[in-house]
Amino acid sequence: MANTDTMLREKRAKREDALRAFDSLAPVTTEFMTGRWKGFEIATGHPIDGLLQLSGWYGKLFKSKDEVHPLLFYASNKTELYAVNPKLVPITIKFPKSGMLSALMMLSRPILQTKAPKARMRMVEYRGRVTGTMAYDDKPIFDHFAKVDDRTMIGIMDLKGVPDPYVFALERDETRYKLDF
Numbered sequence: 001m002a003n004t005d006t007m008l009r010e011k012r013a014k015r016e017d018a019l020r021a022f023d024s025l026a027p028v029t030t031e032f033m034t035g036r037w038k039g040f041e042i043a044t045g046h047p048i049d050g051l052l053q054l055s056g057w058y059g060k061l062f063k064s065k066d067e068v069h070p071l072l073f074y075a076s077n078k079t080e081l082y083a084v085n086p087k088l089v090p091i092t093i094k095f096p097k098s099g100m101l102s103a104l105m106m107l108s109r110p111i112l113q114t115k116a117p118k119a120r121m122r123m124v125e126y127r128g129r130v131t132g133t134m135a136y137d138d139k140p141i142f143d144h145f146a147k148v149d150d151r152t153m154i155g156i157m158d159l160k161g162v163p164d165p166y167v168f169a170l171e172r173d174e175t176r177y178k179l180d181f
Helices: 004-010 015-024 051-055 100-112
Strands: 035-042 057-064 067-074 080-084 119-126 129-136 141-149 152-159 166-172 178-180
Touching: 004 015, 004 152, 015 152, 015 166, 035 051, 035 152, 051 057, 051 100, 067 129, 080 100, 119 141
Parallel strands: 080 178
Antiparallel strands: 035 057, 035 166, 057 067, 067 080, 067 119, 119 129, 129 141, 141 152, 152 166
């Protein structure tokens, strides 16, 4: 079984090991979640593994319990971040896993970008305990979080109708970016 440190370093784990690691970590509060977080995927064999990284995904911004930007992306210059409306992003379509995905996201920016928060934070029971959770406004998705340390969380995306969870990590980030939202 891979431990949490190995999973984060290698950015991959067996699904069962990732869930065990998540279960071994402390739950988080919505107060802990507040802030800007840079994300990366933990490959577990999930069908969408690799798509966020290839699309230019940056991470998430938790402004308050009712103001969350769940999908932040890098602008082409990598000095600016913009928010995407998750309602407009199809999850069930099989996208080719190539560098072209980032170009497609940049070309689609005028259509996909939003200034409005598109999720909220709540304390929700998941896997037998209550933890900080992000609920998308327009998709049947909950992202549940567990605390690795003061600067790192593991997230589990729970998408209705998809039995396997998608695993990712978030790290606090205070890098100065221009925010276009």
